[in-house]
Amino acid sequence: MANEKLTWMDLRKSxxxxxxxxxxVTGLFMDALIDAITEGLQKDGQVKIKGIGTFxxxxxxxxxxxxxxxxxxxxxxxxxxxxFTPEATLKENVEKRIETPASSVxxxxxxxxxxxxxxxxxNEIVDILADLGQAPIAAGVGAVLASTDxxxxxxxxxxxxxxxxxxxxxxxxESTEDSNVVETEExxxxxxxxxxxxxxxxxxxxxxxxxxxxDNIMEEIEExxxxxxxxxxxxxxxxxxxxxxxxxxxxxxxxxKRGIGKKIFWxxxxxxxxxxxxxxxxxxxxxxxxxxxxxxxxxxxxTTPPEEKPAAIVIVEKEVKGVYGSEIRIDTITNNVxxxxxxxxxxxTVTTTDVNAEIPTNTPSAQKTTQTKVSLADQPRTYTKFxxxxxxxxxxxxxxxSKKHYGHIDLWVFIYEANRDQIKTPSSIEIGQExxxxxxxxxxxxxKDPELRKLVDKLIKEYDK
Amino acid sequence: MKNKDLIQHIAKSTSLSxxxxxxxxxxxxxxxxxxxxxxKTVQLPSLGTLEMKRRNARVIVHPKTKVATEVPEKMQLxxxxxxxxxxxxxxxxxxG
Numbered sequence: 001m002a003n004e005k006l007t008w009m010d011l012r013k014s015x016x017x018x019x020x021x022x023x024x025v026t027g028l029f030m031d032a033l034i035d036a037i038t039e040g041l042q043k044d045g046q047v048k049i050k051g052i053g054t055f056x057x058x059x060x061x062x063x064x065x066x067x068x069x070x071x072x073x074x075x076x077x078x079x080x081x082x083x084f085t086p087e088a089t090l091k092e093n094v095e096k097r098i099e100t101p102a103s104s105v106x107x108x109x110x111x112x113x114x115x116x117x118x119x120x121x122x123n124e125i126v127d128i129l130a131d132l133g134q135a136p137i138a139a140g141v142g143a144v145l146a147s148t149d150x151x152x153x154x155x156x157x158x159x160x161x162x163x164x165x166x167x168x169x170x171x172x173x174e175s176t177e178d179s180n181v182v183e184t185e186e187x188x189x190x191x192x193x194x195x196x197x198x199x200x201x202x203x204x205x206x207x208x209x210x211x212x213x214x215d216n217i218m219e220e221i222e223e224x225x226x227x228x229x230x231x232x233x234x235x236x237x238x239x240x241x242x243x244x245x246x247x248x249x250x251x252x253x254x255x256x257k258r259g260i261g262k263k264i265f266w267x268x269x270x271x272x273x274x275x276x277x278x279x280x281x282x283x284x285x286x287x288x289x290x291x292x293x294x295x296x297x298x299x300x301x302x303t304t305p306p307e308e309k310p311a312a313i314v315i316v317e318k319e320v321k322g323v324y325g326s327e328i329r330i331d332t333i334t335n336n337v338x339x340x341x342x343x344x345x346x347x348x349t350v351t352t353t354d355v356n357a358e359i360p361t362n363t364p365s366a367q368k369t370t371q372t373k374v375s376l377a378d379q380p381r382t383y384t385k386f387x388x389x390x391x392x393x394x395x396x397x398x399x400x401x402s403k404k405h406y407g408h409i410d411l412w413v414f415i416y417e418a419n420r421d422q423i424k425t426p427s428s429i430e431i432g433q434e435x436x437x438x439x440x441x442x443x444x445x446x447x448k449d450p451e452l453r454k455l456v457d458k459l460i461k462e463y464d465k
Numbered sequence: 466m467k468n469k470d471l472i473q474h475i476a477k478s479t480s481l482s483x484x485x486x487x488x489x490x491x492x493x494x495x496x497x498x499x500x501x502x503x504x505k506t507v508q509l510p511s512l513g514t515l516e517m518k519r520r521n522a523r524v525i526v527h528p529k530t531k532v533a534t535e536v537p538e539k540m541q542l543x544x545x546x547x548x549x550x551x552x553x554x555x556x557x558x559x560x561g
Contacts, residue, residue, distance in 0.1 A: 033493065051495070
């Protein structure tokens with residue numbers, strides 16, 4: 001267990017290898033991951049990463065402390081502490097590390113370094129043989145060894161032994177220039193001592209000896225290859241059989257998965273079809289009934305009842321025609337109020353001023369009733385005038401913006417209402433977003449007013465879930 | 466922010482596809498786990514360092530039954546925020 005420090009970008013290569021992407025893209029992703037984590041922490045206060053754990057901000061309350069040197073009391077201000085809790089499975093795995101450290105490390109190391117490819121192993125052997133000056137043999141051996149994994153491993157050990165044996169013999173002519181191997185050095189010196197005299201006297205005899213030696217090496221290597229190949233052939237066939245079985249299993253699994261996917265698709269399709277048919281029937285029920293009546297008793301013309309249509313539309317139509325009196329006008333106003341209390345606040349909804357402007361044209365009694373009935377909470381709030389737009393900065397929140405513009409943090413609800421088309425929830429504003437700051441009426445700014453206080457509290461409760 | 470949101474966020478900012486991002490995230494998690502379990506310290510920029518640490522065996526006493534039991538020594542994953550992270554998150558006020 002080496003206590004090695006890894007920087008973030010040290011992981012890039014292995015991640016790129018595992019995911020099968022380029023290193024540049026991986027680097028980009030890793031930067032984005034860190035940015036996303038920090039942004040998520042700033043937004044939600046916690047970020048969950050599957051397989052690793054949760055990063056969370058824990059608010060620490062302000063506390064008193066004493067300066068040791070002077071004995072003065074002072075307050076440590078509250079702050080957020082960045083904590084990390086590992087996922088349960090990872091935690092278990094980590095805890096296990098102490099029980100069987102030796103064996104698990106071995107397994108881990110084996111699995112960590114991927115086995116060398118067949119070609120690489122063969123190349124190694126070829127290089128060893130090439131060092132000995134046996135290039136043609138090396139090429140032949142390399143080609144044979146590249147056939148299987150196990151053959152290569154065994155051949156490395158066998159050929160390695162052989163090389164140690166053959167080294168001193170070959171180095172006769174090189175006269176111990178390459179004396180890298182400490183063990184062989186001594187033997188080489190011995191051999192050279194013995195052979196230098198005959199070489200100087202009879203060069204031809206030495207050449208003959210060399211030829212014999214090379215022949216011997218050829219035979220030895222051939223033997224090695226013959227020993228290894230039948231076993232490996234059998235093993236390889238077994239391996240192939242296993243792999244084919246696995247492949248078949250995988251294929252069947254894939255097919256099953258595909259089958260399930262198809263089933264789900266068709267079920268959802270049927271359900272959607274049924275749903276749409278039901279909706280269509282409900283929507284055009286009247287038309288169908290009318291047509292049915294028309295078919296069976298064509299003489300009786302039954303009209304569709306007007307109650308079926310949404311009430312608001314009917315009333316608006318009547319209003320335009322000017323048929324009905326003041327009573328229905330009150331209805332329209334109450335309708336608007338209902339709309340606002342259900343938070344359908346848009347810039348398009350009818351404003352209070354519009355309603356007031358319309359009413360005087362009708363009976364004055366209606367105006368009175370509306371003024372007395374509608375309280376501050378029930379009044380529809382619309383945002384048509386805006387004093388400015390505010391670009392959301394880092395670490396900013398609606399409440400802070402509210403404090404800046406209206407002098408109180410609780411009035412953010414109105415900013416939120418004015419920007420509902422942009423913001424989904426009050427906590428999900430994004431950096432760089434441009435919020436419109438509405439020009440609020442004075443009655444919405446005076447929080448000492450109990451009615452407004454009540455309304456704001458209610459809205460905060462409603463929005464800030 | 467959950468895993469799904471994280472993937473979405475990264476996919477948006479890097480303009481990679483969601484599946485690609487998910488693959489990359491999984492690979493990152495796998496590599497992180499491997500390195501951490503290998504006993505290596507991993508530094509996350511602008512966040513802190515993750516590290517496996519040894520916790521010695523200790524004796525705990527049940528406050529009611531007064532039964533003393535030994536908690537065996539074990540390894541624990543330790544996270545230490547760095548100064549930059551401390552400064553960055555110190556200022557956020559959760560109430561707004």
